Amino acid sequence: MALTPNTNEAFLREVDDEVRRDQLLSFWERYGRWLIGAIVLALALFGGVLYWQHRRSMAAGVEGEKLQTAFDSLAADQPAKAGPALSELAGSSHDGYRALAKFTQGDILLQKNDLKSAAAKFAEVANDNGVAQPFRDLALVRQTSAEFDTLKPQVVIERLRPLAVAGNPWFGSAGEMVAIAYINSGRRDLAATLFSQIAKGQDVPESLRQRAVQMASVLGNDASAAADTANVRVVKPATVKEAQAK
Structure with missing residues (x-):
């Protein structure tokens, strides 16, 4: 008995749906665990990035307070008291705080008339690729000024x-x-x-x-x-x- 056009179309759709279900099931059986693992890994990486950003923000806040404390000590004419904080900040992973600390160390050395050591501090900033170019240029100017006579x-x-x-x-x-x-x-x-x-x-x-x-x-x-x-x-x-x- 021949199938009517409507019956034929319905039959073909059922066959097509069954084929798709089989393909999907086969894909899931073959790659399902890998897919779940990839999703879990992506979520873990995303969470790690958020945590790292949070920690970095917290660290920047702490370093900002240390720098302000150092500046307060300098304003009170107590450079020795500012020294430890500046030394710590000079090794910071935050480019801005690192540059400011080294600039300040250089200025303190200039006040002591230790031109050679001051020039070396400014040179560190001038050669620091993480620091913005205008500040590196300023460091180069300060370095050259300190050692101009030599x-x-x-x-x-x-x-x-x-x-x-x-x-x-x-x-x-x-x-x-x-x-x-x-x-x-x-x-x-x-x-x-x-x-x-x-x-x-x-x-x-x-x-x-x-x-x-x-x-x-x-x-x-x-x-x-x-x-x-x-x-x-x-x-x-x-x-x-x-x-x-x-």
Whole structure:
């Protein structure tokens, strides 16, 4: 007896459903335990990440309190009391606290006139790939300032020239040291040009712009216009050495 079209379609659907059930059962029997294991592992990893983030957040809070305590000790003129906390934070896994601690250690050493040790601390920050680039650049400027008198002029120039450009956050400080290194290496024309650029820098501290205007004038560049723009009072020294002393 021939099946009607409706009966034929119903039969085919039943066969198709049965095949799918068999396939699903076969898949579950073969991979079910692995699938459950993968889900459990994923949940465990997710929970581990949440726990790690929580612990890291808690640790950051504790380190923030330690840093504040160290700063309070320094404000009270008790650097020795701040020392242990700063030493601990200098080894922190948190980049910001690590950098701040080392910067502070370097500043304390500068106050003791231990330029070599201070430069070494700033160098650690400058070479720390985990720290944001602007702070690494600042550390390089501080390092170079601490050891400036012991460096050959060309070393200063090559080290700081990438920072001695208008628009860089540390243009003024880096540019001034590069310009002085140009003078010490006999390239007064380059020094005069760089001092003039610093004098025009609106983001450069006023005291630094004033020195730049004076140095540019001594070296033969009329920086009066730059001084007017920057509202800097110009007092022209007689010699380069006198200007540097200011």
